[in-house]
Every structure is written in structure tokens, then in C-alpha cells.
Amino acid sequence: MMESQIEARGITDPNVLEAMRTVPRHRFVSDHNREVAYGDHPLPIGHGQTISQPFIVAMMSEALGVGPGDKVLEIGAGSGYQAAVLSAMGCEVYTVEIIPELAARAEAILNELDYDVTVTTGDGYFGWSEHAPFDGIIVTAAADRVPEPLIEQLKEGAALVIPVGPAGAVQTMWRITVDEDGLVTGKNLGSVMFVPFTRAGE
Numbered sequence: 001m002m003e004s005q006i007e008a009r010g011i012t013d014p015n016v017l018e019a020m021r022t023v024p025r026h027r028f029v030s031d032h033n034r035e036v037a038y039g040d041h042p043l044p045i046g047h048g049q050t051i052s053q054p055f056i057v058a059m060m061s062e063a064l065g066v067g068p069g070d071k072v073l074e075i076g077a078g079s080g081y082q083a084a085v086l087s088a089m090g091c092e093v094y095t096v097e098i099i100p101e102l103a104a105r106a107e108a109i110l111n112e113l114d115y116d117v118t119v120t121t122g123d124g125y126f127g128w129s130e131h132a133p134f135d136g137i138i139v140t141a142a143a144d145r146v147p148e149p150l151i152e153q154l155k156e157g158a159a160l161v162i163p164v165g166p167a168g169a170v171q172t173m174w175r176i177t178v179d180e181d182g183l184v185t186g187k188n189l190g191s192v193m194f195v196p197f198t199r200a201g202e
Contacts, residue, residue: 002020002021002025002038002040002054003017003018003020003021005040005054005055006020006040006054006055006058009055011055011058011059011062012062013061013062015067015068015089015090016058016061016062016085016089017058018088018089019061019085019086019088019089020054020057020058020085022088023081023084023085023088024113025037025038025051025054025081026038027109027113028045028051028079028080028081028084028106028109029043029045029051029079030044030045030046038054039053040053040054040055041053042056045078045079045102046101046102047099047101047102048195049078049079049099049102049195050078050195051078051079051081052078052081052082052140052194056192057081057082057085058085059173059189060082060138060140060161060173061082061085061086061089061138063159063161063173063175063189064086064136064138064159064161065136065159066086066089066091066135066136067089067090067091068089068090068091069090069091069092070090070091070092070135070136071091071092071094071131071134071135072086072091072092072093072094072134072135072136072137072138073094073095073096073127073128073131073132073134073136073137073138073150073153074086074093074094074095074096074137074138074139074140075095075096075124075125075127075137075138075139075140075141075150075197076095076096076097076098076124076139076140076141076197077095077096077097077102077103077106077107077119078097078102078106078140079102079105079106079109080095080105080106080107080109080110080115080117080119082138082140083095083106083110083115083117083119084110084113084115084117086117086138087110087115087116087117088115091135091136092116093115093116093117093118094117094118094120094128094131094134095117095118095119095120096120096121096122096123096124096127096128097119097120097121097122097124098121098122098123098124098198098199098200099121099198100121103119103120103121106119107119118131122200123199123200124139124147124197125143125147125149125150125197125199126147126149127147127149127150127152127153128153129149129153132152132153133153133154133155133158134153134154134155134158135155135158136154136158136159136160136161137150137153137154137158137159137160137161137162138160138161138162139160139161139162139163139197140194141163141194141195141196141197141198142163142164142165142166142167142171142192142193142194142195142196142197143162143163143164143197144164144165144166144167144197145164146160146162146164146174146176150162151176151178151184154177154178156178156179156180157177157178157179157180158177158178159175159176159177160174160175160176160177161173161174161175161176161189162174162176163192163194167195167196168196169193170191170192170193171191171192171193171194172188172189172190172191172192173188173189173190173191173192174186174187174188174189175187175189
């Protein structure tokens with residue numbers, strides 16, 4: 001049911017649709033939210049964070065333009081659901097989460113479900129240079145500006161998908177690419193609302 005609703009809203013990548021169909025979203029939410037896990041809306045996961053609504057997860061995954069064998073960095077592991085979708089798409093996934101409790105919980109669930117995702121705790125603003133460059137970078141919290149280290153860690157022609165804008169207000173989802181000459185190009189993917197991008201010390 002969920003994937004048909006997503007497809008009806010314009011998601012066409014068969015790899016994304018299959019991942020959305022197969023990843024058990026209910027495993028990434030609290031027990032009392034499992035009955036509503038597949039509704040097209042975000043849900044709280046604790047620590048002031050949310051699991052994004054399925055359409056947004058699908059839209060961002062499609063916008064990355066990645067597939068089997070591609071190396072993807074996620075900033076903001078949260079529940080682990082977005083990372084699981086990317087892994088189910090065949091990507092090699094690395095994810096950074098600043099809240100230790102969420103990182104540990106996400107890693108445990110991803111391991112239990114056999115998704116090949118590498119999780120670390122840290123400030124996602126700086127990306128994960130040890131594993132760069134990436135075929136795609138996805139940010140699941142709203143930043144007030146695009147972190148320069150993330151752009152620097154993109155492969156040529158790869159995409160950074162990130163919501164940018166003020167906390168607690170409507171933000172803009174951007175797809176950012178860098179060409180061989182270093183020219184940075186952004187495409188507006190529409191209005192969204194995400195929890196704020198958390199930095200170390202905040």
C-alpha cells in the first residue's frame with residue numbers, strides 16, 4: 001500500500017520503490033507507533049528527532065540518483081530507516097549521528113535486520129572524510145547553510161540532497177552537484193519541514 005501511494009505522488013525509480021516495499025518501517029519506530037508506522041507522516045523517535053514520512057524518504061532517495069554499488073553518506077542516522085532504504089537499494093552506506101543513544105539504537109536495528117550500514121557518532125557537519133569521496137550524500141535535518149565539507153566529499157557529478165532553512169519554519173530541499181570545473185549547481189526540489197541540524201556543543 002505504501003509504495004503505491006508513493007508511486008502515485010511521482011516516484012518512478014523501481015529500485016527506490018522496491019526498497020520502500022521491502023524495508024520493514026515498523027521496526028524503526030517505537031512499539032506504540034507501530035500501528036501507524038506506514039502512514040505518510042513523520043513520527044517521533046525520541047530526543048526531539050523524527051523518522052521522516054515515507055514520501056520524503058523516497059523522494060530524497062530518488063533525487064540522489066544512486067544504485068547498487070554506490071557509496072553513500074547519510075548525515076543524521078536517526079532511527080536508521082533512511083539508511084536501511086539506501087542499503088536495500090544496494091548502496092554501501094555510511095551514516096553519522098550526533099546523538100549517541102540514537103546511533104546505538106539505529107546500529108542495533110540495522111544489524112539485526114542484516115542491512116550493511118556503517119554507523120558512527122559525531123558531528124555530521126564535517127561529513128566522513130575517511131570514506132570520501134561519495135557517490136551521494138543525504139542530509140536528514142535542516143541546516144542553516146550547506147556544509148562546505150559535504151560538498152568537498154562529493155565525487156564529480158554526484159549529488160548532495162539537503163534541506164536548508166530556518167529551524168521551526170518551512171525549508172527548501174536542494175539537490176546540489178559539482179561539475180569537473182568545480183561549479184556548484186543547486187536544484188530546488190520543493191518545500192519541506194525537518195528538525196534542525198544539530199551541531200556539537202549545541
